[in-house]
Amino acid sequence: DIVMTQSPDSLAVSLGERATINCKSSQSVLYNSINKxxxxxxxxxxxxxxxxxxxxxxxRESGVPDRFSGSGSGTDFTLTISSLQAEDVxxxxxxxxxxxxxxxGQGTNLEIK
Amino acid sequence: xxxxxxxxxxxxRPGGSLRLSCAVSGFSVSTEYMIWVRQAPGKGLEWVSxxxxxxxxxxxxxxxxxxxxxxxxxxxxLYLQMxxxxxEDTALYYCAREIKSVGADHWxxxxxxxxxx
Numbered sequence: 001d002i003v004m005t006q007s008p009d010s011l012a013v014s015l016g017e018r019a020t021i022n023c024k025s026s027q028s029v030l031y032n033s034i035n036k037x038x039x040x041x042x043x044x045x046x047x048x049x050x051x052x053x054x055x056x057x058x059x060r061e062s063g064v065p066d067r068f069s070g071s072g073s074g075t076d077f078t079l080t081i082s083s084l085q086a087e088d089v090x091x092x093x094x095x096x097x098x099x100x101x102x103x104x105g106q107g108t109n110l111e112i113k
Numbered sequence: 114x115x116x117x118x119x120x121x122x123x124x125x126r127p128g129g130s131l132r133l134s135c136a137v138s139g140f141s142v143s144t145e146y147m148i149w150v151r152q153a154p155g156k157g158l159e160w161v162s163x164x165x166x167x168x169x170x171x172x173x174x175x176x177x178x179x180x181x182x183x184x185x186x187x188x189x190x191l192y193l194q195m196x197x198x199x200x201e202d203t204a205l206y207y208c209a210r211e212i213k214s215v216g217a218d219h220w221x222x223x224x225x226x227x228x229x230x
Contacts, residue, residue: 001174031214036214040215040216040217042216042217044158049207049209049221049222049223050150050217050220051220052215052217052218055212055216056214056215061218091157095158095160097211097213097214097215097216100163100171101160101173101174102148102160102163102211103160104157104158104159105157107157
């Protein structure tokens with residue numbers, strides 16, 4: 001199974017500042033034939049199901065604000081929130097879609113400083 | 114409008130069985146990848162199972178041999194049959210539509226399964 005490891009486990013950032021969350025996979029999730037990384041990011045607010053934010057490591061889902069961006073390739077990925085808003089307080093998860101089981105990272109709890 | 118509504122959760126003793134349902138509207142389960150994901154209280158997300166448009170299935174090691182994913186195309190409903198339940202299966206169970214190689218773009222609100230004596 002591909003192990004997904006996020007860092008940090010929790011993060012406190014001031015409003016308007018940048019938040020960065022990292023995700024590392026135990027093996028590459030790059031599908032070479034189409035040059036796509038099968039890596040997604042989700043946001044989960046308290047009492048709500050997860051919401052897909054980014055797929056293919058860097059493509060924003062429709063309706064997701066452009067302050068959210070994803071980067072990385074192969075085994076190392078980053079989710080960046082360029083200017084933290086109060087409504088961004090949530091737990092963020094990465095997940096690989098390269099194979100089954102489709103493993104998630106352990107989650108990063110993002111709070112306001 | 115896309116909607117997924119889970120049901121069937123509850124309190125069950127260890128060793129018991131439960132069947133979860135996920136009633137879908139807004140798309141056909143028969144043409145999509147459908148998944149179950151669970152979340153133990155206060156914990157992270159755990160992928161449980163997938164059924165693809167061809168009916169092929171896959172399971173997490175933690176549930177393999179005990180859980181069975183299926184669908185009824187005529188009812189547009191996804192199921193998760195859970196047998197030999199363990200205390201560690203206690204969780205909120207979500208169903209979701211998965212776009213292959215992209216991610217899960219539509220989720221239900223979840224149904225809570227509590228396994229306890």
